[in-house]
Amino acid sequence: xxxxxxxxxxxxxxxxxxxxxxxxxxxxCEEEAGVVTLKLEMPGVAKDQLEIDxxxxxxxxxxxxxxxxxxxxxxxxxxPSGTFRQVYTLDDTIDRNRIEANLEGxxxxxxxxxxxxxxxxxxxIKSS
Amino acid sequence: MALIRWYxxxxxxxxxxxxxxxxxxxxxxxxxxxxxQGLFDRRISPAIDVIExxxxxxxxxxxxxxxxxxxxxxxxSGVLTxxxxxxxxxxxxxxxxxxxxxxEGNFQRTISLxxxxxxxxxxxxxxxxxxxxxxxxxxxAKTKRIELKTK
Numbered sequence: 001x002x003x004x005x006x007x008x009x010x011x012x013x014x015x016x017x018x019x020x021x022x023x024x025x026x027x028x029c030e031e032e033a034g035v036v037t038l039k040l041e042m043p044g045v046a047k048d049q050l051e052i053d054x055x056x057x058x059x060x061x062x063x064x065x066x067x068x069x070x071x072x073x074x075x076x077x078x079x080p081s082g083t084f085r086q087v088y089t090l091d092d093t094i095d096r097n098r099i100e101a102n103l104e105g106x107x108x109x110x111x112x113x114x115x116x117x118x119x120x121x122x123x124x125i126k127s128s
Numbered sequence: 129m130a131l132i133r134w135y136x137x138x139x140x141x142x143x144x145x146x147x148x149x150x151x152x153x154x155x156x157x158x159x160x161x162x163x164x165q166g167l168f169d170r171r172i173s174p175a176i177d178v179i180e181x182x183x184x185x186x187x188x189x190x191x192x193x194x195x196x197x198x199x200x201x202x203x204x205s206g207v208l209t210x211x212x213x214x215x216x217x218x219x220x221x222x223x224x225x226x227x228x229x230x231x232e233g234n235f236q237r238t239i240s241l242x243x244x245x246x247x248x249x250x251x252x253x254x255x256x257x258x259x260x261x262x263x264x265x266x267x268x269a270k271t272k273r274i275e276l277k278t279k
Contacts, residue, residue, distance in 0.1 A: 025229040032222065041192040041230055043257035066258075071181065076239075078175035079190055106192035106257015 005080050020082035024063075024108075034119045036094070036112040042084045043106035050103060052110070054096055059088040061108065093118040172235040176210075182271045185245060185263040189237065192257035193230070199259065203247045210259065211236040244269035 010019045027039040042050075045063035053060045063084040090096070090112075098113040177188040189210055191199065199212040214232045241247075245263045252261045 027228050027230045028226040029228075030224040030226070039193075039230070041257075043190040043192040046256055072179040072186070074177065074179055075185075076176060076178040079177050079188065080175075105194065106190075 005082060021085040022080045022082045023086055024061075024084045026086070034114040036114070038088075038110040038112065040084075040086065040108045040110075041106065042103075042108055045084060045103070045106065045108075047103050050108065052099075052101055054090070054099065057090050059090050059099075059110075061086050061088075061110075063108070172231055172233060173237050174210075174235055176237055176239070178239065183265055185241075185265070187239070187259075187261040187263065189259040189261075190257065191235075191254075191259050194257070196254050199254065201252055201259075201261065203241070203250060206241050206243065206245075206247075207238060208241050208261070208263075209236065209238045210261075 006021050006023065007018050008021055009016045011017075024040040024042045026041075028036065030036050040061060042063045042065070044065035046066070049064040049066075051060075051062045053062075061084070065081070065084065067081075093114045095113045095115045100111040102109045102111075175190050177186075179186045179188070187208065187210075191212075191214075193216075194212060194214050198215065199210070202209050211234070213234050216232045241263065244265045246266045249264045250261060252259065254260075
């Protein structure tokens with residue numbers, strides 16, 4: 001797990017602030033031709049703490065997880081703390097306007113559709 | 129309390145070399161999945177946190193994508209066991225998988241509890257893929273403040 005945690009410098013006004021990002025585990029598949037399913041495991045992220053942005057060719061997913069209780073002493077600490085973040089580059093075949101998102105039980109499911117013009121199709125030969 | 133992971137750090141020379149070799153091996157080891165060491169056939173152990181408060185213990189466990197009814201929590205003779213199964217559905221056989229980092233199957237996590245835990249008052253909640261178990265301490269074990277009387 002520790003390999004998936006990354007400290008990134010982010011500009012906040014004039015200052016540079018170190019923010020800790022966790023890369024969520026992913027599962028990407030194409031269930032049927034033209035529909036790509038992207039699943040990201042983000043346990044502890046509530047719906048209002050999740051941001052999904054499409055910026056040009058970039059799909060940015062950021063999810064804040066609830067902060068652990070500050071009081072008390074940790075006897076064991078294996079879960080990474082920080083903010084989940086992953087950036088994907090979308091290629092031209094993906095329709096930017098048809099992206100559906102669903103968050104359930106700590107798993108974010110994004111459904112991406114390929115553009116109609118990019119789908120494989122058969123060309124029939126007209127007989128004259 | 130056997131809550132902390134056990135590391136062999138004896139001062140005897142043979143043990144030290146073993147430990148050094150394990151550390152070096154760990155450097156080249158990139159774990160994709162949660163640790164799969166342990167007893168039982170349920171080999172996946174999800175990550176947990178154990179936090180001690182003045183009147184209780186809290187155990188938090190990451191279980192994303194798992195149905196609440198597939199989680200089984202039990203306490204028997206001072207041992208807390210979290211086990212269950214993570215199921216995934218496959219809609220069509222023509223499915224093309226591009227990348228898979230997630231795990232599925234049976235999982236189990238076992239921790240021995242200190243004797244001060246009151247096993248009858250344990251509560252558990254499951255929210256956004258995080259399991260939270262609250263284990264209150266017995267009345268006589270709670271930290272008490274003793275006030276000084278001034279004469």
